[in-house]
Amino acid sequence: MSEKPKVAFYWCASCGGCEESIVDLAEGLLDVIEKVDIVFWPVAMDFKTSDVEAMADKSIFASFINGCIRTSEQEEMAHLLRKKSKVVVAYGSCAHTGGIPGLANQFAREQILTYVYDEAPTVTNENKVRPEVEHRMNGASVTLPAFRNVVRTLDQVIDVDYYIPGCAPTPKIAQEALQILLSGELPPNATVLAPDIALCDQCPRKDSKPEEFEYHGFKRPQWTDIDPEKCFLAQEIFCMGPATRGGCESLCIGGNMPCTGCFGPTCRVKDQGAKILSSICSALSAKDKDEIEKILDSIPDPLGTFYRYGLAGSLLRRNVKLPVS
Amino acid sequence: MKYIYYPGCSLKSTGRPYEESLLAVFKELQIPMEELHDWNCCGATSYMSVDELKAFGLAARNLALAESQNGINGNGDPDVHIVAPCSACYLVLIKTERYLKEYKNERKAVIKGLKTIGLDYNGKAVIRHPVDVLFNDIGLESIAKHIKKPLKGIKVASYYGCQMIRPFELFDPVHYPVTLDLLVDKLGATPLDWPLKTRCCGGSLTGTLHEAGMRLNYRLLSEAKKRGADMIITTCPLCQFNLECYQDRISSYTGKKIEMPILYFTQLVGLALGIPEKKLGIHRSFIRFPNFQALEMEV
């Protein structure tokens, strides 16, 4: 047993889909278990933090952490695993670029708490109870992790060695990544373990995109009869494909849904949203201001569209007007 | 929308026929209008000569009053249209509005002053001349529908004066205004094309620099007469006063008899709309237009 490399899995702010994706390896999972020794996986097995603390520094070969970092506990765990691991892998969009939870960076902490605990239509909370960092009752005290102001990607908290993109990472890409890591020939630091070329490269609808085109407005996929053979952009349905790293086997496209960008940008791009904006808007048909605005109105939530998975990891990270604390 | 009527001092005295005819015509055309409560003098040219900032303050008080009267503070209704029939008032209000918009320090000082008497000025008030309202808001076509007595056979010289037209090009070209002529044409009369449409009548110079004032008015009257005008219509109480009330004196200086009826354009419109003369204040004129009776006989 002890010869097998030790591996840890941990989840932070995430939906659990990434954990699911590991289970999704199916038979592949057995191969993995054969090759490695899982020393920490709170979702599946009973380990305690103290178990990890007891390990020697750098004794874990690789820690796969998914989810972004929102609470003090997640920070603490990230730091702990960093200390104990040789390699830290950000697993999935949330850890990689912020993911869906990263969109919370549009709002202040207080806004979120108010909505979630007071205003959400499904909530009844007459006493206005809010989670507290520490609660004392009858001389005893209970603690909760602190809810931070900012949603962070993993690499904004600790140094990250590799990234496995995707929401969630496909079994194929996860397995390939594991194999690379286990092969012993480690790629250069901070590599994203997926092809460094945009999705269009592998897109089955690539040929159907015309060379000359312009956008007169954008249709919403849920209200549109989508031609299953034709490039989404050519149908004036917004698709993140051109600005998104490939490697996902075009799963969404196969399901007749446009790409939403979960694999993040290619390594040459600093800001995925800005890039797709630049590319799409350059090709609008409008010539004057009002026409342009009219077309742009057909994208009702530009921030959520361009930065669906990348807000926390984008250049600006967060609404800069929001209070610091 | 309700227009706010800002009469100014003249319309309450020498310009009474103007006020009477204006109100009558607006009533006939069913244009809602309400007098500005507790208005004060606009300051005219004289105030500008003594203290400009105070002149702006004086005029701005009216604008502020109008804004609060039309409920700008209450429901944020931006439709504050002040109708200022006297050209001098009209220009002073417009100039105030423009300059306060353009020059920050002045605006600050004036608003500060207004606040001391419990008023606020937002720059929302729009200043309109009745000619502008009739021409652009009501439209010649809908006026034409109300015409009961077309003014056939009379030749009318439109005298626009200075301050309605200059220095800002508002609703008429500064060099060759046409609105009144089109109106006259619509009423059935013949507009006269003459070059002195916008030449100065002298304003208050008739009272202060008598000779200059007389000569300016003589030029206007004699040129209109030479070109065959039956009457001159004006848009400003001071122009009307100058042109009308000094005619006998000008006649005695020059030795040439001049008898030219000088009407307000609203009086002319009123006649065409079939409003009785008395309601239009025509009985207050010094010089009678002989054909009025005949006009009433028609139709």
Added chain:
Amino acid sequence: MTSTKQNGEVRIGYFVCHCGHNIGATIDVLKVADVIKNLPGVVISREYKYMCSDPGQEMIQEDIKEHNLNRIVVAACSPLLHENTFRRATEKAGINQYYFHMVNIRENASWVHVDKAEATRKAIDLSRAAIQRVFFHQALEKKQVSINPNVLVVGGGISGIHAALTLAKAGKKVYLVERDPTIGGLMAKFDKTFPTLDCAACILTPKMTEVKNHPNIELMTYSEVEKVSGFVGQYKATIKRKPRYIKEDVCVGCLDCIDACIYKDGKYYDEFNVGLSKRKPVYIPFPQATPQLVVFDPEACVRLKRGKCKETCVEKCDRDAIDFDQKEKFEEIEIGSVIVATGFQIFDAKKIPYYGYGKYQNVYNALEIERLVNSSGPTGGQVVMRNGEVPKKIGIIHCVGSRDEKTNIWCSRVCCTYSVKLAHLLKELSGADVYNFYIDMRTPGKGQEEFYNQVMREGVHFIRGRVAEVTDWAAEKEEQGKLIIRVEDTLIGVVRRIPVDMVVLGVGVEPHSDADKIRRLFNISCSTEGFYLEKHPKLAPFDTASDGVYIAGGCQGPKDITDAVAQAGAAAAEALALIDKGFIEMEPNTAFISEDNCSGCKSCIPLCPYTAISFDEEVFKAKINEVLCKGCGTCVAACPSAAIDQNLFTNDQIYNEIDGLLKYEIV
């Protein structure tokens, strides 16, 4: 950070220029050099009085050799001015010229700022940005493009004619395109030219004939440039040939058809005589028109309008030259360079209502007077007004539509002199009393002041003052029935009313109302007023920002015949220099696609204005044709996966420039 992945160790030499006091007076050059010295990668940092001087350049070269420098940054004037100077110096010292970068601390800093500390800070920021940028510079080669020796001349006025003849004489093929039925332009309408009073027709018509007969000139009248594509050396232009309804090669210009027309008298506005006479639907603009061909006016000709006519003209034409079925034709020509000489138009005096043009029949504009005094004009040179009388008193008003914020603010430059000329001609021909009303009398140039002096001595009145109004309203008896000019005689200081019979408006000149169309075809910029913008107001008044496109004559600004011809000659010489060199070197600022990174999303393809990007169906990736690419960088900014980059303006270079500019903040 002294080395980058691709470029090995970077050794930067930084040189900052005082430019005498031009930079030194506002920017603390010593301090700048001192700060930059400590930046990573900088091996040497120096300041010098005049960097562009020979010793300055030698200093750079010596330092390159001595310190083994491989990057050069010079902070001095604008790169538009001296970038090439320093690039050459860099090249001479043995390193690729594109390892050099220039920082503009004169036009962008010292000349426009007063605060010394702030200007110095700005110079440091800009220099730091350049230092960070040059890390990512790479060795590049200029690309060469061959030059097609054919030249397109647009506009057949005196400038266009002169330019075309100059080029043709040098043995180059010239296409001369003119939109009117004849060449000759405005000058053909003039009678005499100032200040020498030689007859315009006598000096112009021989040149027109020469154009017609020159084997190297292909004359395309009644034609317009419709479309232009390509780039310097390799332009393609589409010329629209409007139908004359005459077979050009058959018609001999006998003009019999004009006599035969069913209209016995002229009925339509005569463009050549600016409306002072009428012409028939079939006409020739003027007797010496070149080419000698008639034109049918489709708006006027009954046959063309209604499709039915007795066609007496066709009957009369024994050469069968009339062809009513002619259609617009489009011809494509290939040229290497272009001379634009489209001229100017005169100001429309109707825009100034108080001068009564168009209202009073005896108010004329200057061009009408040119025709009126012309011996071949509508009155045969008799000064007879529209009411049939000979004027006894004439007022000439200068600066109509010039020097006025409400119309055109510029001085039209020719009006003073032509007004003096017209005063002389009118006085001579009619014997009338002539009054000139001027604001300032501007008669610079050879012989002009002498001419003015001569006309003054002939007894023409010159009154200094801008006319406020021309009116027919008489204040006194002697003014009855006259036009009264109201003006302040500013030299005496009184306001005068001067009754005259005839008023001549010295209208200014302005860009053609459709000047924008041509301008955009050839990518020429314009100044605020709309005249075409020259590359440099002093040193390149005939060149434009578009390579291989030159301008001449009135389209560049108001000018007289002398200057127009001189400029046309200069433009032609410039085009010849380009042609005889045979090729042109172009900046290697093209975009390129890294094939490994391109996903083939085709986002870039529709964005290229020059169709330089194509899709390679074999590898399913986009490709840029380096020859067609002009280096705008639009595709680079739009590539969603950053697979495109641009030489000289790479993403890395710009990011580092931004970083360098703003580094001061994080201390």
Added chain:
Amino acid sequence: MELKSQNDTWKPRIVAFFCNWCTYTAADLAGVSRIKHEPNVRVIRVMCSGRVDPQFVIDAFVKGADGVLIGGCHIGDCHYIDGNHKTIRRFAMLKRILKDMGIEDERFRLEWISASEGEKVKTVTNDMVEKLEKLGPLGLPKKFIAWDEEMNHLELEISKPKEEIEHV
């Protein structure tokens, strides 16, 4: 390493991307004509305003610019036919994004300045500086540091023994 005294009084810093043919030439003209204006603008020359990648704009803000100005040829006058059309389209969308991210409208500006409009360089610069002075610093680099300040608490907590934390 840098000049330490630079931060004494805050002055807006504007990063400007000027196109080579119109606005950069106009800035040169302003220089030649000695039209004095505010010294806050730092110009980066690009061949066409169409080269300005939205990433550059965001990057400039992130690196500490208080405003970003793009200068190009007037519509219809682009040296590259219609590069500025692309700029204006991207600009419109980028403006929306920046607004959503809390960056005020006045901080990001697109101006058409032709080669002959040296005077306009001055008016635009001065106007923008005036507006930015009113808005105050954007200061993103400092803001980022401030955001991450909250993570230092964790390190404090980690460094303390467990029991202590429970009673804090």
Added chain:
Amino acid sequence: MTFSFLRTRKWKYQKPSRIEQDKTVRRRIKYESELDIGFREKIAKMAWGERLDSCMQCGTCSATCPVSHYMDYTPRRIIDMVRQGFKEEVLNSFTLWVCASCYSCTVECPRGIKITDVMYALKREAIKQGFHPKRFLIPMLASKFYKQVLRHGRQNEGRLILSLYLSANPLLLLRNSKLAFRLWRRGRMKLFEKGIRNKASIRKLLSSIERREEEPVQ
């Protein structure tokens, strides 16, 4: 000056001599040191006249002015004199007071100078510095008007003219009595009219608005 304010005799239409002959012998030259150098700037500030300097002395203003015949200096000369600092001459000039604010000059000026506003500024300056001629009606009218509005909030034409003529030249009253009577008979003149309701508020408003001269206009 030869203005005769009392001339009521018939004027025949005659050509007046247009160039005035001042026969008194006096020093007509001004040394540069006697000029007021700050005058130009002061007036430019007061009159929104940033463009004063661009005047090219074309004379359009004078030629278009309907009353320039009555001026001692034409508007063009006034503009130049302001620029050169001839403060006393300008403020003593009748030109300011003859200006009827018809704005013709402002509209026509090819350099966009707001000449009417310059005239207003000069009037203000002249009143402030006490420069205008005694018993000259126009400035007196302005100050009477000013006071009346300050007191009542509105002005009354009849009473304004009455008080003006009373203090200037009671004979003028006599001349205009017939006109007044005719107006009164037609109901177009009242000597008494109430002003605005809250008269104190006008005074309060106006006293609180004071321009501070040192403040730049823009």
